Amino acid sequence: MNDASILLVDDEWSIIELLQTVLYKEGYTNIDTAGTGEAAMMACELKKYDLIVLDVMLPGRSGIEVCPFLRQTTDAPILFLSARTSDFDKITGFAVGGDDYITKPFNPLEVVARIRSQLRRYFGATHQLAMESRIKESSRRVLNVYDYGRFRIDEAACELQVEGISVTCPALVFQLLLFLCKNPNQIFSKSQLYEHVWGEESLSDDNTVMVHIHRIRERIEKDPSNPSFIINVRGLGYKLVQANEGRIYSS
Template sequence: MNATRVLLVDDEQAILDMISIVLRKEGFENIQTATTGTMGIYKCSTFDPEIIILDVMLPDMEGFEVCRQCREISQAPILFLTARSTDLDKLMGFGIGGDDYITKPFNPLEVVARMKANLRRVQPHDKEASNQKRVYDFGRFTLDELSGELTVNGVKVNCPAREFQMLLFLCKHPNRIFSRSQLFEQVWGEASLGDDNTVMVHIRRLREKIECDPGQPSYLITIRGLGYKLVSPQMED
């Protein structure tokens, strides 16, 4: 049995039932559901889910607002499930801290597959790995791979899963230039197919967290025409 805590938020009971049935067949037993945004936020704070499946169209508020409020109390991966499939909607979802975006109609097995992929990226792979110390110190900020914590000037900062994964990848490869497509493939695990805006949104949000002046970054630097690299001020010099 998989003890992962899963929160499903959707106003259609049939969708909740369908996803729950498929998840249980895949071994996920610790599932809670909500049919309103208010209840979803409440359960996020009390249930402490490890992954959230969130509809955008809810009766009392948009899922984007639910995501924003959940991000204040949780770093669990958030997968949007919605019929709204425009690029603007997707960028908004990623911009407020979402980690994946699945459009309706959908195959419930795809939902489970994406859930598992997101969980693999945020959970230690084995006991040996969990016993290793993996803290990346860049002076102004530190990133703890095992606890999933970003600390800036001594203060812990909420960092959504995708942003954390991108920053972790860059921390592991300091002073190396990566194109937008390379970053997308490393973080999302699939070809970017020209989806550069998603990477740009996550870069901007990371700069807002780690830089003294996000408009004049000294850590996460743009290399014009090539991509991005993460440096310490000493390395840049």
């Protein structure tokens, strides 16, 4: 993972320099920088990054405004940096496509630890999807298609279709939806989902599952604010409701 391509976006050079220094010491040397949101958007159009650190308060377009545009070209983890510490600001960051939210002032070693954790998840999910694709090609095992009427998920092709149209789906979002489709009508807590899909114990303050559930709902629900497929069971967790028309068959 030390050859991961990282983009640092901040208009304060002292912060860029600090993060670069610490990342270099940890072996991450493939690092680009940008001082504005517009420069970050241009950089992502020209190059594929494995992780982006994005400041919220940028000149011109803010990080919150830029993030949705970046999400059109990349599914790489995006870590927000911000002096804003309210829960509303953090939830907004997750809602527009962020994967983590780090408040200033920060411990640079903690930032590096979070970067390493996000890269481990990102590369792990990408590797898992690649493995499943190779398994399909070699016909070593049969994979399933899960058809829920409005949406259809093909495990072998790693494809999500909604109303017959193929929908772009980041690796971890796909893996979480696939796990729920394999276990319909069962309630899972956020920590259980995290352990099953990410393969490690969750942190007590981790919002990753909540963010990814939101991204699934944006894709498969007619009204994401009033979901009919992925239901939140208050105090217990989430479940995927399998209606009578839900079908599973071999591809």
